[in-house]
Amino acid sequence: RRATHEVANFGGLNVPRVIVSLTRLPQLEYADLRAAGHLYSPFLDKFQMSDQGADYIYTGEQPVPFMLPNGLKEIVNYTAWVDAGRRPHHYPVLTADTYMEGLPRHPQLNFLMVGLDVLDAPLLRYLRHDPTVVLVLATTNAHAMPEMRRAFFELLNYQVTCPVIIARTYPDQPLEQTQLDAATDLGGLLIDGLGDGIVLGPELLAARSHEEWLDVLTSYNQLSFGILQAARTRMSKTEYISCPSCGRTLFDLQETTAMIRKRTDHLKGIKIGIMGCIVNGPGEMADADYGYVGVGKGKIALYRGQDVIKKAVPEALAVDELIELMREDGKWIEKELLDEPVGV
Ligand code: SF4
Incomplete structure (x- = not known):
């Protein structure tokens, strides 16, 4: 700068x-x-x-x-x-x-x-x-x-x-x-x-x-x-980095991204990578704080930065496990605890 x-x-x-x-x-x-x-x-x-x-x-x-x-x-x-x-x-x-x-x-x-x-x-x-x-x-x-x-x-x-x-x-x-x-x-x-x-x-x-x-x-x-x-100069909302998806994608990328966004879009400043496969995913989400990466049919790996923390989580449990990981790191805030906007 x-x-x-x-x-x-x-x-x-x-x-x-x-x-x-x-x-x-x-x-x-x-x-x-x-x-x-x-x-x-x-x-x-x-x-x-x-x-x-x-x-x-x-x-x-x-x-x-x-x-x-x-x-x-x-x-x-x-x-x-x-x-x-x-x-x-x-x-x-x-x-x-x-x-x-x-x-x-x-x-x-x-x-x-x-x-x-x-x-x-x-x-x-x-x-x-x-x-x-x-x-x-x-x-x-x-x-x-x-x-x-x-x-x-x-x-x-x-x-x-x-x-x-x-x-x-x-x-x-x-x-x-x-x-x-x-x-x-x-x-x-x-x-x-x-x-x-x-x-x-x-x-x-x-x-x-x-x-x-x-x-x-x-x-x-x-x-x-x-x-x-x-431009990574001022974070004011949750950031999602997802791959464009291709023949290797192991889950419904759009649906999963929407589901993760719905649960986490109140976490200002956190970057979450959502990648369809293990082949290129970890490299493409290089600066994410957390990663959600497909590793097999119905199996997800969860990352903290570049480190795999949970290797083969069943897809149905993966979003909850991702939230658990954030909770362990002290990064999770319950949505209900945030003040509702006062509106106009
Ligand atoms: S991360 Fe994997 S699934 Fe996503 S676009 Fe790259 S190669 Fe395809």
């Missing part, structure tokens, strides 16, 4: 942060924060953060008109930050021009919008000495990833160690296409250790109803966490 200094909870040894842009949702209400994974219960008058609760929201010119739940902070445009009277957990985002004007800033955390084109020598030298700035790196280049990679190398060449948030916006297109594009643009950089946070902006999307915006932004938040998980 690119070495960065810590600014608030960005960079250093912190996990990459997720920012949800709510600029297209005017008149924000408590319940709207579900798009950022913070669920409000009118009955309890409380928020609950889901496993995919964003760290920051960006609200542009319209700061939220109420106190944010614990764990959620807000980024606003510079003028809105000044007008709002510099509230707690409220941070400004500046353009390169405003930044270089030397206007008053937040004492701990300021966001600076940059692209490759504005990262010139004077700005890069200045950034080296600012312990409060987090860069928000954006591009309109169709080949986003190579351009942003070049920007990272400019920072490396000038020994600028500010944390960087990677920002991307996509036009109206099927969600699956956005998932592919974002995974390529952001995931490709994160896998190489570049990036200390991500934000998927809705600015290019056409107008839609409030409810439809909530659905889009919720999917952007989930996509952000999914990309971080796939």
Whole structure:
């Protein structure tokens, strides 16, 4: 990972942060924060953060008109930050021009919008000495990833160690296409250790109803966490690594994966490999915490990491035995013990 200094909870040894842009949702209400994974219960008058609760929201010119739940902070445009009277957990985002004007800033955390084109020598030298700035790196280049990679190398060449948030916006297109594009643009950089946070902006999307915006932004938040998980930089849910199946597969892979998922999908951060046979399975699930591997007709081997722990468990008992193995390791949590989400 690119070495960065810590600014608030960005960079250093912190996990990459997720920012949800709510600029297209005017008149924000408590319940709207579900798009950022913070669920409000009118009955309890409380928020609950889901496993995919964003760290920051960006609200542009319209700061939220109420106190944010614990764990959620807000980024606003510079003028809105000044007008709002510099509230707690409220941070400004500046353009390169405003930044270089030397206007008053937040004492701990300021966001600076940059692209490759504005990262010139004077700005890069200045950034080296600012312990409060987090860069928000954006591009309109169709080949986003190579351009942003070049920007990272400019920072490396000038020994600028500010944390960087990677920002991307996509036009109206099927969600699956956005998932592919974002995974390529952001995931490709994160896998190489570049990036200390991500934000998927809705600015290019056409107008839609409030409810439809909530659905889009919720999917952007989930996509952000999914990309971080796939890049192995921040685990927020259970991970399943299953083989594609082939003529050697010794059990119904889809049915078994669905069954294991149903019993274990509350175990945040655990990686489970589900492999159809012993021939290639153990190699293909190399970084899994636990493995469920077919070894014969109706027989399953259970792995802890790369070690076989139970050699030929009858298939009917194998999921229970897998759970038993996790229990022995202190990794198992009963689903019922987890708080139910409070809903909206
Ligand atoms: S792990 Fe075995 S069953 Fe699965 S795809 Fe590879 S060879 Fe086929």
